[in-house]
């Protein structure tokens with residue numbers, strides 16, 4: 001049995017690492033291909049200046065691809081560092097920004113970064129309190145975790161679900177997770193039901 005811990009620190013970072021890796025790799029490929037194509041167009045225009053007019057659109061577009069790929073390649077590791085440091089809101093915002101830029105780098109880096117953005121959004125939606133990124137999350141600090149059975153600050157709200165006690169466990173049981181269907185776990189610290197498998201509150 002897992003003891004009630006700080007769910008906010010259990011965001012699924014590992015599964016995002018491959019997505020970030022693909023985004024970085026695809027961005028590098030786009031940067032190289034874009035730069036090579038720009039060079040080819042420049043050479044063609046130098047050989048025949050009359051080609052500048054017809055090829056100007058290609059020149060601008062390929063330069064945009066190359067620059068977007070280079071920017072994403074350079075900036076994507078910041079997202080990884082934010083995740084490692086539990087700065088999820090920052091990681092989410094940068095994944096969105098660079099994801100949009102990445103769409104210009106032959107689409108693939110953008111798609112993968114937007115998947116990262118979407119996944120972090122899901123995680124943050126399942127863990128209230130982490131969304132408020134400006135302030136540090138109040139509850140899940142190591143000091144609080146060290147004494148998981150600290151008494152609640154105030155009286156429990158009447159509408160809050162209570163952990164079934166004694167024989168009633170067999171009768172009602174914990175609510176099932178809407179995502180995986182497994183029974184959820186009561187987190188006394190937050191007075192809510194929580195699914196460890198999906199890392200979300202039920």
Ligand SMILES: [Zn+2]
Nearest residue numbers: 177180195198
């Ligand atoms: Zn679940």
